[in-house]
Amino acid sequence: MKEYKVKGLSCPNCTLEMESKIKELDHAGNSQLSYTKGKLIIHENVNLTKVQDILSTENAVIIADDEEHTHIGMNREKWLLIGSATLFFVALTLDFTLYNSFFVIPIYLTAMVISGYKTFIKGLRNLVKFTFTIDTLMTVALIGAVAIGEWKEGTLVAILFGLNEYLEGLGMEKARNSVEKLLDLAPKTATMIKNGMEKLVPVESLQVGDVVLIKAGETIPSDGVVIEGKSSVNEAAITGESLPVEKESGESLFGGSINNEGILKVKVTKAFEDSSLAKILHLVENAQETKTPTELFINRFAKYYTPFIMIFAALVTIVPPLLFELSWEKSLYQGLAVLIVGCPCALILSSPIANISGITRNARNGILVKGSVFLELLGKLNMLVFDKTGTLTKGEPHVEKTIVYDDSLFYPVVAAIEKKSTHPLAKAIMQKVEPLVPHLEDATNVRAIAGQGLKAVVNGESYWVGNEKNLQHLEMLEEVKSDIQKLKKEGLTLVIVASERHILGIFGISDEVRPESRWVIQALDKVGIHKTVMLTGDHEQTANKVAKQVGMASVYSNLLPEQKAEKIKKMINDGNIVGMVGDGINDAPALATANVGIAMGKGTDSAIDTADVVLMQDHLGKLPSAIRIARRVNRLIKINISIALSLKAIALLLTIPGLLTLWIAILSDMGATIIVTILSLTVMIERKHKT
Template sequence: MKEYRLKGLSCPNCAAGLEEHIHQLEHGETASILYNSGKLKVDEKINISEVKKILASDGANIIENEESLHAHHHHGGSKMKLLLGASVILFALAIFVESIGYQFAAVGLYLTAMVLGGYGTFTQGVKNLFQLKFNIETLMTIALIGAIAIGEWREGTLVAILFGLNEYLEGLGMEKARHSMAKLLNVAPKEAVLIENGIERIVSIQSLKVDDIVLVRAGEKIPSDGFVVEGKSSVNEAAITGESLPVEKESGEGVFGGSVNNEGVLKVRITKVYEDSSLAKILHLVEDAQDTKTPTELFINRFSKYYTPIIMMVSLLVMVVPPLLFNREWGESFYQGLAVLIVGCPCALILSSPIANISGITRNARNGILVKGSVFLEQLGKIDTIAFDKTGTLTKGEPHVEKMIAYQKEDFLTISASIEKSSSHPLAKAVMKKVNEYQLNILEPEEIETISGQGITAVLNGEKYFIGSEKSMSHLSLSEKVKKDIKALKEEGLTLVLAADQHRVLGMFGISDEIREESKRVIAALHEAGIKNTVMLTGDHQKTAEKVANAVGVKQFYGNLLPEQKVEKIKELTKQGKIAMIGDGINDAPALATADLGIAMGKGTDSAIEIADLVLMQDHLGKLPTAVSLSKKVNRIIKLNIMLSLGLKLIALLLTIPGLLTLWIAILSDMGATILVTLISLTVLWQRKEKVQQSAGKTKLQSS
């Protein structure tokens, strides 16, 4: 499939009509016009000249480059404003000329103003009439012809001007949403400074290969994913993670393409070509997300197909029934019927959802929250239960010493450090992190042996020592005090590492998976945001599960679960309501796929992006409540938009009963609904700025 950017798409209905025409061409069956993002996708074998002719029939064109797109937006908007301005001046002049008795001249001015204000609508509407296609332009054209036929020149002209203004404002609203998305997508760097044989040269990022070394100066963007080979600096990763605070980077540390080097100079070894980088994947998914259809949008599209013919039938009944049954004048009823046609334009209804959804996806992407489509944004707003994996999600996934009991403190710490220093086991690393807090004289073991599943034995200064689980202490007769301490730590859900000589236990470490600092706050914020139930699913034993659940505030918890048991638990929970599952995107893949919505976290890892419906690009849960609140807001706005667009039309239609509906009231009701729907939808893009405060050595973000 080949992709083109389009200019001049006037409305969703028109885009759908153009798509139908292209489908009739050879190799055109798979073509699609994406109105929200202004794109055309067609088979490479299609005759593009024929496609251009079809597009031109509705004033749409393929654009060749971004400069011409910008020029079109500026020129197209200016031209429309100029025509509308001229038609308003001529309309005012016609009213004056008519008031001083020059009726014939006034009609000429009205007609000229009508042509300038509604020429595009009229010409397209006439084409539609001949093709028996009934859409917005068709309705407006019939109304204009009817107004001219009964001599309502003034009101017909006003209808043409107001509809032209309505189309301009409608396009402006969609363009604002598209522009916001385009600005987001423009974060990708265009060029890089490549170092080859000590020589620097500027190349395009598409030409970079794996293992290339690039130079990134202060203020420049890192061209693709890689790691630092030389230099030290802070890097702004907001384009990827949505985090406003810079991250310190030095030699050996990974960096994301699209992140900005704040100061100093970095040399980066490229590990992924740009097309495979995290940023490229994010931008591609965000761009595609604009044009996914939600159930609400699909319903509106289906409804609109039946809505227009129904409105035409209602209009015909308004024209015919009152004169036949209630002795009302034919001219008056005909006028009322024309007004009903105008009221029936479904512009506002069609726009009630897409602008809000694009704005929601864009706003989330700015915050480092990747939503893969409008359907998932809508789904997130309906979620009432969130299930969390424990390890790496609510906890850091790194063991740390939570409690330490020393019976012979100096010997205990020295022996533990001397034995564990060479071990790569995660529990050994946790022990070393703890003992490094003390100034110790670490010894070199004379002999050392690892016993699988139990621990390590070592000889230090001619004495044999043991470090490991309770099982590795089987050679000892444990005192009541030691037994009591072991039992107490186990009841707290801690994993034990004991150190002993050949005669007694020297001390013990109680190790746990460290709970993330934000977990408790996030769970509370989710409950405040309307999530009714929070659940923790973990493979750890029940005591550990209970401890973490109580610490973070989840309402339910289940321990000792295998991956397939997590899936079964998710299936059980889905019977009670809409459920989202959040995990690291790798081990929890089956559960993520089974839930109504899969949410992954992990700073843009490939697996997270591939698996989930929604990805938190940060390495924490901090932005999740924001995403939930925003999606609920988008859903509320869409419902409000639908109520407004249908409500204003209903009020206008009710005015036909006493015969008070006029053409200009009809167009104002339609235009008013469109403007309201657009403005309300664009409020989703508004985001309060975050203040960074330092408190007690910790960084806090506050909204202002």
């Protein structure tokens, strides 16, 4: 399958019709023509000339140079509109100065043809097939206007409808371009080192194990690991974080990051199509294609709405002359105005541009939303459930409290015993004590005692490092017993250091709470998430301690993964729309059960694959922003739908006293479309919020 960019797709329904026709060609059964992406995916054996013929019926074209065609296409439409508008004003001036309209009618007709010929041709074709679209409505309206001699208003209808379509195309193009800016993050070439020689190669050709050279200012072509050099790297394209990250030998890199200074030699660990950047771009592109419940409703509504408008227009035309002796000419005029008011342009556009803008805005912040449906749900959440370990906490042990009974021996002994251990608790202890011990002794005869800890010899004396079971050879003082109970009540894991005669001291170790966790919970409350819950497999004391630190009222502890999923299922059954926040590696059942699964993991494969929303940062800081953007999109879509329907309803009500004119009809339709498009694009504008 090959992918081509297509310009000129100005109508979702027309795009679907063209896709159906393309699929009828030989080898084209699996073809896809995307309105939102402006792309065609098709088998390489399909006759492109025939495809282009189908696309040309809607003035669309396959292009090689995106920017050049955009300028040419948009300029052509613009100049046609300017030309027809100029002719219209010339005709209007002559209309007021000449008594004979014989010379004016050809000018009106020329202006009408220049701006409305595409709509007219498509509408006639649809009428023959009894397909009722926007173009069908406009064609009937134009024919009617000419039939009753309303040259002036018929021409204005054609021009304003052309302007309407131009602005729609401009709005959708703006939304598409915002996505394409993300796609431009992917580098096209890389400098590969092979047999000591540098060679410029396409990034698509890079394989696992290849070595590439990345100079200052260059983009890292794919995920890899530094094997030589030191530099700071801008990872904003992946994580949304603007601060540079220092990288040196042995550290991993994301494809799409930018090397700020120095030269890095990098070993590729993933082919480009499997890299974090490629996955992000793929997800953002495909996210546009999903339909939300709101969009599906609008599509179903529009399907029945257009025939209804045509029937209503027919009734407005026929009933008044038959029952109320109104002139046929005036009734036909009112019926034509109803057809124009009935164009569902604004209604159809009320959702997709806002959703694309929201998805792209979040992606720029390092937040991947896998589809419009998840963006809508994210904005509807009223409850967020958090995993504890690795989500609210760092998932790494650290020494929270220290009680020392023997100042001279405690730190030197524990440093001597733990310095060679790879156990996570030992690493946490060494981070605490290493700065306090100027000279590290060597421990001998170090041996592990299953379920208890370590026993070793330091300077000829035996020492124990471990839990309470490691102290069976001692009779503990009441003071020590009291301290142990106190630390355990605080939910701390204990590491006790003892000699053959007495206890030297105690470390109270905990999983450190992330510094942003507390203010994130507060920020979520401000954006409307008032119900926050913590689910954890840890014991009750530890769970309650973390919940208190982060300001979370509800907590459930001692839960297995399947029990977490059951809790979430109950919350949903109670009428909540629930989001589950986890690390993307554990708690897969809970993430899958929630209405929206939100994973954090700084771009790990499991995080991207498991969740509906992915926080590419290794913290929760961007979560309130993601929800705020989603809520804003949902709010704008409701406003858009209200504007689209309200303006049409007001215009249609004017038919009762007979005040609806073609001018009012086209202005109500175009006004709604312009307002809807502009409001949708405001999602892309950055706003500063206090948290």
